[in-house]
Amino acid sequence: MRPVSKYGQNFLIDLNLVDLIAKSAELRSTDVVLEIGTGVGSLTSRLSDAAGAVLSVEIDRNLHQLASEELQGRANVKLIQGDALRNKNSLRDDLMDDIREALGRLGEHARFLLVANLPYNVATPIISNLLHQQPPPDAMVVTIQKELADRIVAGPGSKDYGALSIWIQSMCRAEIVRVLGPKVFWPRPKVDSAVIRLDLDPERRAAIADLDYFHQTVRALFFHRRKYLRSNVISAMKNRLDKSQVDAVLSSLGHGETTRAEELSVQEIQTLVEALRQAEQA
Numbered sequence: 001m002r003p004v005s006k007y008g009q010n011f012l013i014d015l016n017l018v019d020l021i022a023k024s025a026e027l028r029s030t031d032v033v034l035e036i037g038t039g040v041g042s043l044t045s046r047l048s049d050a051a052g053a054v055l056s057v058e059i060d061r062n063l064h065q066l067a068s069e070e071l072q073g074r075a076n077v078k079l080i081q082g083d084a085l086r087n088k089n090s091l092r093d094d095l096m097d098d099i100r101e102a103l104g105r106l107g108e109h110a111r112f113l114l115v116a117n118l119p120y121n122v123a124t125p126i127i128s129n130l131l132h133q134q135p136p137p138d139a140m141v142v143t144i145q146k147e148l149a150d151r152i153v154a155g156p157g158s159k160d161y162g163a164l165s166i167w168i169q170s171m172c173r174a175e176i177v178r179v180l181g182p183k184v185f186w187p188r189p190k191v192d193s194a195v196i197r198l199d200l201d202p203e204r205r206a207a208i209a210d211l212d213y214f215h216q217t218v219r220a221l222f223f224h225r226r227k228y229l230r231s232n233v234i235s236a237m238k239n240r241l242d243k244s245q246v247d248a249v250l251s252s253l254g255h256g257e258t259t260r261a262e263e264l265s266v267q268e269i270q271t272l273v274e275a276l277r278q279a280e281q282a
């Protein structure tokens with residue numbers, strides 16, 4: 001078998017780590033697990049042992065074929081061959097239909113989790129997009145590039161803190177479970193990886209009045225990192241709020257002319273975005 005690098009094929013060869021990922025998910029028999037990147041099915045079989053239903057997607061036809069043979073007879077596993085993404089930013093449509101169907105079947109305590117050794121090139125859109133879905137995952141336990149994990153867990157003032165940290169932390173508790181060096185994969189990637197765990201906080205998510213507005217605005221606030229917050233807000237609100245309206249919102253929240261977005265906590269950014277949304281509606 002020859003790995004296809006454009007598909008981010010770095011397989012975990014240390015099976016203890018495959019176990020660590022599966023164990024970190026603390027699965028129950030009423031859980032529905034989405035895995036993106038079946039590979040040859042080593043993580044899939046462990047997920048199938050512990051969960052109620054596993055839906056696993058693999059883009060590579062040959063791997064899908066191998067995994068289908070490997071996982072034959074496992075009634076709680078559904079394998080899909082194809083791209084998990086419809087386009088750069090959205091999941092393919094049928095995945096959530098399958099998830100909702102399985103959740104309905106497994107009863108009122110059923111939870112939805114993403115557990116995967118993600119293909120690195122699509123890890124960000126997969127994680128970000130799942131938080132827009134209904135339902136979003138109750139938890140995600142995934143292997144990703146360490147550099148991406150650092151951005152996800154970063155706090156104010158850190159160079160890694162940005163729109164992605166805020167989008168995820170506004171809804172989830174985020175922690176790095178384990179840093180993995182290149183040696184535990186075949187072929188070896190050039191960079192370190194990390195297993196991260198994200199736990200959804202439904203109350204925090206419900207506190208965001210408009211998820212699409214929030215996500216877009218947060219991205220715009222960090223668009224020009226070197227600029228002050230005020231100038232990023234003015235650009236983001238172009239043709240929607242004039243400068244005096246932006247200044248009124250910023251000063252009501254105590255943000256001065258030299259405040260930068262990366263100095264604000266997740267909560268402060270949330271409050272600011274909601275104030276801008278309400279000012280637009282006024």
Ligand SMILES: C[S@@+](CC[C@H](N)C(=O)[O-])C[C@H]1O[C@@H](n2cnc3c(N)ncnc32)[C@H](O)[C@@H]1O
Pocket residue numbers: 007008009010011012036037038039040041042043057058059060063082083084085116117118119120122
């Ligand atoms: C990092 S490997 C993980 C494989 C396996 N789960 C493991 O742990 O060894 C990522 C897998 O995702 C697949 N993949 C890449 N892009 C994909 C996409 N857009 N949709 C579905 N699968 C994808 C790759 O072919 C590869 O098998």
